[in-house]
Each structure stands twice: as C-alpha cells, then as structure tokens.
Amino acid sequence: MRCPSCGHTDSKVVDSRPSEDGTSIRRRRECLKCNRRFTTYERLGENPLVVRKSDGTSEVYRRDKILRGLYIACAKRHITPDQINSVVDDLETELRNKNYTEIQSKALGDMVLQRLRNLDEVAYIRFASVYKDFKNVDEFNQAIKGL
Ligand SMILES: [Zn+2]
Incomplete structure (x- = not known):
C-alpha cells in the first residue's frame, strides 16, 4: 500500500473492519515515513x-x-x-x-x-x-x- 502523501510503501494497520457489504476490509493505515493516515479497501481475493x-x-x-x-x-x-x-x-x-x-x-x-x-x-x-x-x-x- 503506497502512501498517498509521500509514496512510501511501508505502512502499519491501525484499524481494520469489514465494509458495510461484507465483501472487503476497510483498513486505516499509518505511513511509517510521514505518519499520515489513510484508508484502504481490500478485497478478500478476486x-x-x-x-x-x-x-x-x-x-x-x-x-x-x-x-x-x-x-x-x-x-x-x-x-x-x-x-x-x-x-x-x-x-x-x-x-x-x-x-x-x-x-x-x-x-x-x-x-x-x-x-x-x-x-x-x-x-x-x-x-x-x-x-x-x-x-x-x-x-x-x-x-x-x-x-
Ligand atoms: Zn507517507
């Protein structure tokens, strides 16, 4: 997961929960370089x-x-x-x-x-x-x- 601010590829997950429809995982991530927090939606496979x-x-x-x-x-x-x-x-x-x-x-x-x-x-x-x-x-x- 690339940080939207600085492009750094390492981040840590600070929170994760299922999306409303239950088909993906909503994750709050924090960039390990600039500490900016961002949200990703990750599907469970294709x-x-x-x-x-x-x-x-x-x-x-x-x-x-x-x-x-x-x-x-x-x-x-x-x-x-x-x-x-x-x-x-x-x-x-x-x-x-x-x-x-x-x-x-x-x-x-x-x-x-x-x-x-x-x-x-x-x-x-x-x-x-x-x-x-x-x-x-x-x-x-x-x-x-x-x-
Ligand atoms: Zn960053």
Missing part, C-alpha cells in the same frame, strides 16, 4: 471465498461472522478488540496467500482455533465447542486434554 458446511450447503465467507464468534468466545477474558481483529487479519492473510476459492467450514474453524490456542485457552475451548460440533462429551474432553 472471488468471494465459499464456505462449505458439513451438511453440504455453502455460504460466502463473512468476516463479521467470524468476529462475532470470536467475541462470544472471548467474552470476559482479557482480550482486546485489537487482538481479536488481528486473529482474523492473520486468518484472512493465510486464506489469501493460499488462494482458496472454497473451504470446508471445519477447516476454517480449525484455522481460527490454531490462532486462538496461542491467545487464550478458555476462549479456545469456547470457540471449539461452537465450531467443532462436538458429538459427545468424550470429544470435548479430548480437546481440553490436548491443551
């Missing part, structure tokens, strides 16, 4: 990412949906909105780098879990219980033991 659910139905990937799940999982934990946003930023970077056009919802959930595991164990368990569709208590206990 084509929307399709998330295939276990029952065979599919839906378009939506950042706000992942964020909502994370906020629920992180409720009352010492985790800042910045940390939650960077989990999703990191996830989307990997999705973009791998050029996925379709992903199983379970695989997507696993990618979130990998990141959450490093952040907070309780949030990890909560998110896992929502997204992994634990079929029985044993599976849930296995996940806890795996921590």
Whole structure:
C-alpha cells in the first residue's frame, strides 16, 4: 500500500473492519515515513471465498461472522478488540496467500482455533465447542486434554 502523501510503501494497520457489504476490509493505515493516515479497501481475493458446511450447503465467507464468534468466545477474558481483529487479519492473510476459492467450514474453524490456542485457552475451548460440533462429551474432553 503506497502512501498517498509521500509514496512510501511501508505502512502499519491501525484499524481494520469489514465494509458495510461484507465483501472487503476497510483498513486505516499509518505511513511509517510521514505518519499520515489513510484508508484502504481490500478485497478478500478476486472471488468471494465459499464456505462449505458439513451438511453440504455453502455460504460466502463473512468476516463479521467470524468476529462475532470470536467475541462470544472471548467474552470476559482479557482480550482486546485489537487482538481479536488481528486473529482474523492473520486468518484472512493465510486464506489469501493460499488462494482458496472454497473451504470446508471445519477447516476454517480449525484455522481460527490454531490462532486462538496461542491467545487464550478458555476462549479456545469456547470457540471449539461452537465450531467443532462436538458429538459427545468424550470429544470435548479430548480437546481440553490436548491443551
Ligand atoms: Zn507517507
């Protein structure tokens, strides 16, 4: 991302959130050279990412949906909105780098879990219980033991 003021190519992200239509990410950036702040809209790849659910139905990937799940999982934990946003930023970077056009919802959930595991164990368990569709208590206990 090139700074509109001085043309410098290095900037840091100070805020990111989904656009109103959910198809792109609105980022506030700060130029590392002149400190000017500017806004970019970044699409998630050329084509929307399709998330295939276990029952065979599919839906378009939506950042706000992942964020909502994370906020629920992180409720009352010492985790800042910045940390939650960077989990999703990191996830989307990997999705973009791998050029996925379709992903199983379970695989997507696993990618979130990998990141959450490093952040907070309780949030990890909560998110896992929502997204992994634990079929029985044993599976849930296995996940806890795996921590
Ligand atoms: Zn600049």
